[in-house]
Amino acid sequence: MNPAETKSWGVLSQLAETDGKRHLRELFAEEPGRFERFSFEAAGLFLDASKAQVTGPVMDALLGLAEEVGVEKRRRRMFAGEPINETEGRSVLHMALRDNRDGKYKADGADPMGDIEDVRQRMKAFCDAVLSGDRRGATGKPLTTVVNIGIGGSDLGPVMVTEALKPYWIEGRDVHFVSNVDGTHLVETLRRCDPETTLFTIASKTFTTQETMTNAHSAREWFLASGRSEADVASHFVALSTNHEATAAFGIEEENVFGFWDWVGGRYSLWSAIGLPIALTVGWEAFEDLLSGAHAMDRHFEEAPADKNLPLLFGLIGLWHRTFLDMPAVAVLPYDQSLHRLPAYLQQADMESNGKSRRLDGLPAGYETGPIVFGEPGTNGQHAFYQLIHQGTTVIPCELIAPAVSHNPLGDHHEKLLANFLAQPEALMVGVTEDEAFTQLKEQGASDEEAKRLAPHKAFPGGRPSLSVLMQKLTPETLGALIALYEHKIFVQGAVWGVNSYDQFGVELGKVLAKPILAELKNEADGDHDASTAGLIARVRSLRSGV
Numbered sequence: 080m081n082p083a084e085t086k087s088w089g090v091l092s093q094l095a096e097t098d099g100k101r102h103l104r105e106l107f108a109e110e111p112g113r114f115e116r117f118s119f120e121a122a123g124l125f126l127d128a129s130k131a132q133v134t135g136p137v138m139d140a141l142l143g144l145a146e147e148v149g150v151e152k153r154r155r156r157m158f159a160g161e162p163i164n165e166t167e168g169r170s171v172l173h174m175a176l177r178d179n180r181d182g183k184y185k186a187d188g189a190d191p192m193g194d195i196e197d198v199r200q201r202m203k204a205f206c207d208a209v210l211s212g213d214r215r216g217a218t219g220k221p222l223t224t225v226v227n228i229g230i231g232g233s234d235l236g237p238v239m240v241t242e243a244l245k246p247y248w249i250e251g252r253d254v255h256f257v258s259n260v261d262g263t264h265l266v267e268t269l270r271r272c273d274p275e276t277t278l279f280t281i282a283s284k285t286f287t288t289q290e291t292m293t294n295a296h297s298a299r300e301w302f303l304a305s306g307r308s309e310a311d312v313a314s315h316f317v318a319l320s321t322n323h324e325a326t327a328a329f330g331i332e333e334e335n336v337f338g339f340w341d342w343v344g345g346r347y348s349l350w351s352a353i354g355l356p357i358a359l360t361v362g363w364e365a366f367e368d369l370l371s372g373a374h375a376m377d378r379h380f381e382e383a384p385a386d387k388n389l390p391l392l393f394g395l396i397g398l399w400h401r402t403f404l405d406m407p408a409v410a411v412l413p414y415d416q417s418l419h420r421l422p423a424y425l426q427q428a429d430m431e432s433n434g435k436s437r438r439l440d441g442l443p444a445g446y447e448t449g450p451i452v453f454g455e456p457g458t459n460g461q462h463a464f465y466q467l468i469h470q471g472t473t474v475i476p477c478e479l480i481a482p483a484v485s486h487n488p489l490g491d492h493h494e495k496l497l498a499n500f501l502a503q504p505e506a507l508m509v510g511v512t513e514d515e516a517f518t519q520l521k522e523q524g525a526s527d528e529e530a531k532r533l534a535p536h537k538a539f540p541g542g543r544p545s546l547s548v549l550m551q552k553l554t555p556e557t558l559g560a561l562i563a564l565y566e567h568k569i570f571v572q573g574a575v576w577g578v579n580s581y582d583q584f585g586v587e588l589g590k591v592l593a594k595p596i597l598a599e600l601k602n603e604a605d606g607d608h609d610a611s612t613a614g615l616i617a618r619v620r621s622l623r624s625g626v
């Protein structure tokens with residue numbers, strides 16, 4: 080189905096020319112209840128969307144669009160385990176991983192809950208054994224350091240969550256994440272590790288990913304080089320994967336493999352066995368709390384009416400900004416240092432999911448889909464790229480996220496952080512007119528001529544949209560809810576755009592082309608390339624020769 084042919088799409092296109100061009104200042108002046116009207120709440124998260132470029136008619140038309148294209152129906156199909164990932168013939172059931180209701184889900188015609196519970200129990204037992212010291216390294220020392228080797232979805236989720244939950248780290252535990260095939264990543268990490276106390280979690284859904292396999296083999300060599308035998312490998316290496324044949328071929332025994340299933344997408348997998356390094360760092364209970372926070376958001380998404388449904392509204396507003404108002408990017412701005420990897424995590428979650436230009440029916444979309452996602456923690460971003468956000472020629476909607484209470488109260492640090500979290504969207508919305516800038520300059524003692532010259536530079540257009548997410552404290556529960564909010568937001572947008580948010584064929588071509596080039600770099604073959612690639616290969620070879 081082409082969503083652009085619906086009635087609501089036509090209405091929204093018209094509204095883009097009217098309501099889409101109103102200044103937010105005006106909209107606030109006109110409607111004193113705007114904040115109440117456009118703020119929503121669920122699972123410990125409060126979303127203020129009143130500074131988004133929306134009006135009542137826009138919201139109505141967006142909800143109408145969701146209905147016309149069948150977002151709710153697709154959500155039901157997803158939760159029911161139908162293969163909504165049509166290009167790969169797979170279900171999309173990561174929600175089942177944070178649920179425990181028997182009979183609720185069906186994966187390939189059967190209830191997956193038994194299998195899920197099985198792996199969960201094994202993960203819990205393993206975690207408890209490692210953390211209590213019952214399970215030790217080959218030389219009898221406790222395994223206090225985890226090195227996770229994985230990339231993409233087998234890295235970004237666990238890194239982001241372990242960083243976000245630093246206040247929950249169990250004392251004496253350490254965790255590192257190696258993802259890049261650049262040897263520097265592994266070498267610099269292992270420099271800080273003791274082979275006797277290190278546990279490697281080799282995380283790969285497919286267990287064929289070049290970067291991960293290369294790093295895993297090198298890690299094993301490092302381990303063996305420390306004087307250990309092949310038999311000792313079992314005490315220090317576990318695998319997190321769906322591919323049991325490949326884990327066996329690597330030499331990891333079945334009892335050290337924590338499995339998951341092809342209905343868990345890589346970028347939606349931190350709730351599965353891929354979350355083991357999280358549980359090994361913060362303990363099983365906190366990991367379960369993370370799952371239950373996400374589950375609370377799932378329930379809300381499934382059960383709340385459309386006009387109060389946080390992920391639905393968050394998704395629709397983002398889609399309005401992107402597709403109808405032509406805003407090309409989204410800035411994710413956590414005002415919480417612990418969330419410093421959230422923008423990177425969401426880059427994969429969002430851009431790999433909705434960075435598509437073909438609809439499910441194979442036809443070109445013909446409208447803008449997934450935005451460019453970037454971001455940094457506030458206030459660091461303020462001192463870097465906010466200039467462009469405030470005064471640049473491109474309008475970039477911002478998503479600001481903050482906890483009201485800090486885990487690390489220190490003087491008035493948190494009040495200062497929060498003041499910035501509150502002031503930035505205010506500044507983006509209100510702006511400063513040229514007249515106001517002129518008056519301010521005059522008040523500061525500038526001459527008329529000087530004030531006139533500088534006023535255009537000191538004016539802010541304002542009317543720049545933002546959404547603010549507020550929570551009391553960043554806990555495993557609220558973090559789980561926040562991640563699930565984004566997952567479902569991505570689902571909603573993909574459902575309206577009609578793209579398959581769950582495949583990622585766009586990452587394949589580069590991988591394929593790297594194979595023959597690798598052979599050329601190793602002088603095992605000659606290749607046939609365009610002039611630029613051939614020239615670069617020759618230049619790389621010559622720079623490497625004689626070194």
Ligand SMILES: O=P(O)(O)OC[C@H]1O[C@H](O)[C@H](O)[C@@H](O)[C@@H]1O
Nearest residue numbers: 231232233283284285288345586
């Ligand atoms: O977990 P793996 O099978 O090793 O995959 C790791 C990553 O590799 C691929 O390139 C995909 O684009 C990602 O979605 C995936 O998360």
